[in-house]
Structures are given as C-alpha cells and as structure tokens.
Amino acid sequence: MKKTIQIPLGSQHISLLEPIRFKFECENEKIIGVDADVGFVHRGVELACTRSFEFKQVGYVVARVCGLCAITHSLSYTLAVEKLLGYVANDRIKYLRMLMVELDRIHSHMLCLAHTAENAGFEALFMQIMADRELVMDLQEAISGNRVQFDFIAIGGVNRDLTPELSALIHKNLELLSDKIDTLLGLFDNNWSLSLKYKGVGVLTLDQAYTYNALGPLARAAGLATDVRVETSDFPYEALGYTMVLESTGDIHARNFVRLREILNSIAMCRNIVDNLPSGEIQEKTKGKPSGEAVVRVEAPRGELFYLVRGNGQNMLERVRIKTPTFSAIPAMMEVFKGSEYADAPAILASFDPCMSCTAK
Amino acid sequence: MRKIETTLPTLLADIGTFYEARKWHFLSVNGIDLGEGKIELQWIFSRYGIKDEIVIYYALSDYTTPVPSVVSLIPSAFMGEREIVDMFGLTVEGALRGLYLDEDSLPHPLRGES
Numbered sequence: 001m002k003k004t005i006q007i008p009l010g011s012q013h014i015s016l017l018e019p020i021r022f023k024f025e026c027e028n029e030k031i032i033g034v035d036a037d038v039g040f041v042h043r044g045v046e047l048a049c050t051r052s053f054e055f056k057q058v059g060y061v062v063a064r065v066c067g068l069c070a071i072t073h074s075l076s077y078t079l080a081v082e083k084l085l086g087y088v089a090n091d092r093i094k095y096l097r098m099l100m101v102e103l104d105r106i107h108s109h110m111l112c113l114a115h116t117a118e119n120a121g122f123e124a125l126f127m128q129i130m131a132d133r134e135l136v137m138d139l140q141e142a143i144s145g146n147r148v149q150f151d152f153i154a155i156g157g158v159n160r161d162l163t164p165e166l167s168a169l170i171h172k173n174l175e176l177l178s179d180k181i182d183t184l185l186g187l188f189d190n191n192w193s194l195s196l197k198y199k200g201v202g203v204l205t206l207d208q209a210y211t212y213n214a215l216g217p218l219a220r221a222a223g224l225a226t227d228v229r230v231e232t233s234d235f236p237y238e239a240l241g242y243t244m245v246l247e248s249t250g251d252i253h254a255r256n257f258v259r260l261r262e263i264l265n266s267i268a269m270c271r272n273i274v275d276n277l278p279s280g281e282i283q284e285k286t287k288g289k290p291s292g293e294a295v296v297r298v299e300a301p302r303g304e305l306f307y308l309v310r311g312n313g314q315n316m317l318e319r320v321r322i323k324t325p326t327f328s329a330i331p332a333m334m335e336v337f338k339g340s341e342y343a344d345a346p347a348i349l350a351s352f353d354p355c356m357s358c359t360a361k
Numbered sequence: 362m363r364k365i366e367t368t369l370p371t372l373l374a375d376i377g378t379f380y381e382a383r384k385w386h387f388l389s390v391n392g393i394d395l396g397e398g399k400i401e402l403q404w405i406f407s408r409y410g411i412k413d414e415i416v417i418y419y420a421l422s423d424y425t426t427p428v429p430s431v432v433s434l435i436p437s438a439f440m441g442e443r444e445i446v447d448m449f450g451l452t453v454e455g456a457l458r459g460l461y462l463d464e465d466s467l468p469h470p471l472r473g474e475s
Contacts, residue, residue: 039460039461039462042461042462044470046448046471047470047471210382211382212436213386213435215386224409225409226386226410230410230412231408231409231410231411231412231413232413233412233413295362295405295415295417297388297415304388304407306388306389308389308391308403308405310393318393319393321389321391321393323388323389323391323441328437328440332437360461
C-alpha cells in the first residue's frame, strides 16, 4: 500500500477569496481523495426569512445572501411570490429585470476570469480584466443606483426606469467591453503560459457532469446542454438572441471560454433589450398575501439558482428554500480534484467560480 | 410542477424507477416543518431541455424516523442530505451533522419548535 499524506487547502488560503476548506489526500503530488467543509459563513438566512421578516421584506433579505449575484436572488424570490399572488409582470418589467441579470452575469464572469488569470500567476491580466469590469459595474450603478446590493427588483416591478441617457451609456460601455472581450478570447486561447496552466487540467467529463448534476458554465464546458434561461418560460430569452454556449473538453480552458463567449452573448442580449424595450409601467400593484407553494429557477452566473416558497395567506411565510449553484457544484468539484495534481488545485478551484457566501447562506 | 407522494420505505424504489441521470437534473432535498412534530420531505428534479418541467417526490414523516439516503442513486445528493440533518435534526443514513452548524449551534433551526 502506498503512503498518502493529507494536505489542507483553506479555510484561509492565498488563492481563496472566500472561506472553504478542502482536505486533500495525496499520493505524492496527486490528489486521490477529497473532503470539503463549506459552512464557515452560515448566517441562517432561510430561518430569518420565515421568522424575522414579512414576505414584502424578504426580497431585500435574500439579496444579502450574495454580493455577486444579489440580483438573481431577489429575482428568484420575487418571481416565486408573484406566482403565489397570481401576478404576471408586464414586458417592460421583464426586460428591465433581464437587463440587470445579464449585466450581473457579465461582471461575475469577468471576476472569475480575472481570478483564474491570477491563479496562473498572470497578475497583469488580473488587473486588466478587473479594470475592464468597471465598465459594467458603472452601468449597474447608473441603472440601479447601487454598485453591489442593487435592490432593483421588487414585488410587482422594478424600482428604477431606463432613461434615454442611460440607454446611450449602456450602448457606449458595452461597445467598449465587447472589443475588450474579443481581445481576451485571443489571449486565453493562445497565450503560452495560460495554455500550460489551463488546457487539459481539471477535466470534468460529460458522464461526470450528468452523474454529479453539474450546472451552469461548469456543465456547459463539459458539453452538457443545460441552461435555465431556456428551460423556463419566465423570460423571453430566445427572442432576445440567447445562444447556448457549449464546449466539450471540460477543462479549465473550456470553462474560461464558456464564460468569455457567454459575456459576448449577454452583451448582445443587453443591446437587444435596450433597443426593443416595450412601453409600460415599471411598478404595478399586487393584491393579497402569498398562499400555496411555488418553485422558481433562475440562471445565475454560476448556474441554476432554485427557490421554493410556501405561504399560508399570512404576512410571514412558512418556508423559503434556497438552493444555490455552488452548493450543487460541490460534488462535481470534488470529483474533478481526484486525479489532479495538488499544484493545480487553486487554479481548478478558481475555475469553478465558487461562491461560499451563497453556499453557506 | 408535478408532486408525487411517496413514503420513506418505498422512496428508494420509487426514485430508482423514476430517475435517469441523462434525463433528469436532481435539484435538491428539501424539508418543510408542518408543526406538531411532522415534516414534509421533498426530492426535487427538473428535466433537461424541457421548459418548466419540475417533479417533486414528497413523503410525510416525523423528526425521529430515519430517512433513507438516495446517494446510491444520485451521488450528488449527499450535500442536501447533510443539510436536512443540520437544519431539521433528522437522521439520514451516512449523513453527518456539521455541514453548517457547530457543536454549540442551535440544534435544528428550521424545526417549528426552535
């Protein structure tokens, strides 16, 4: 029997942005076993949603689950409550919600790409992508009034409208960003040191993607054609130019490429939304209190975000179940580590774009 | 959304008959406290490539009856099973407490009595 050693990664580590601890069992440099501890920032959000806040306030509570995808949390919850109230938003509200969700996807994907570059030792590229990301951060702030916690979506609508000046700014910034992403595509594909670190490393096969229920860019990089944007009918994504981005190699390079190409698709959809924004009110009245059970799925930047809300006609809800993308991705993540070199673990981890704040909620 | 009732003794057989990894995406294990020591357990699935098709298998149980693990059928389910062990203080075969909670945490925060 060969001798193995256990090496921890985290909960605090130079390559980690958020607290997660992996315990790797290694045979020489090769990882042969993995254990994960994900609960360092548990805050009891699900409990607070049913004990401390009324249903009209909960949308603002769940947005605090995560700073990166706050908009998809508030959207998922709001859609669930609107279903229970029997309310369907008008097209203008739907388009404005989609606009913010796609802008959020762009900035989140760019953050991930920046950190994968950083984990390959490419500090200059990290800084460059973070600087370019400001183009979309500025847009989110201009549209919603906030840079991170947007509080843009409310039951029955959205809190702010687009003006002609904002529409012009969106076109201007997205034009600039599109050129920068084109440059990044070439760099991520052809740069010698990035290729060494990414190509053929951290592979999730299609079989593993199905077996371990991979989702989001992680699944699509392995060739699994799944995306909540076309598996739900809440928003007209196909009419606005949605294209599923698929790769087949399932390695870090494929995950980077899925994100880069999804950014371009999101930019195209945002432009279509602004150019074809329907007329209508941005806030409509809803009646009653939530009663019954509703489930909602929204494609967050890291994959499927799932909410189940149950109400009994009172102000306080009976259950708010939140299942986040990273929580679901942990089993697939653990499989990918097995057989990889320990030295590649930080880069592999960054390529999963894990959000522990979401996971522990 | 389609809800299908099952029981804990027949859970593995029911989900084993239903679940195909290339057809259904396993979403989550969920618990809902119904009060008076009763709990509704849910195993939630969505269909790949089909709009709005969600299937929920649910079983009514109590706090003390052991819950069978579906990990032999769905390897990724261990995260959700550990979560309901923490949140509802249930016993699930092979699932350890401590995914989220520490030794001195509230023992089962999502039970109605907590």
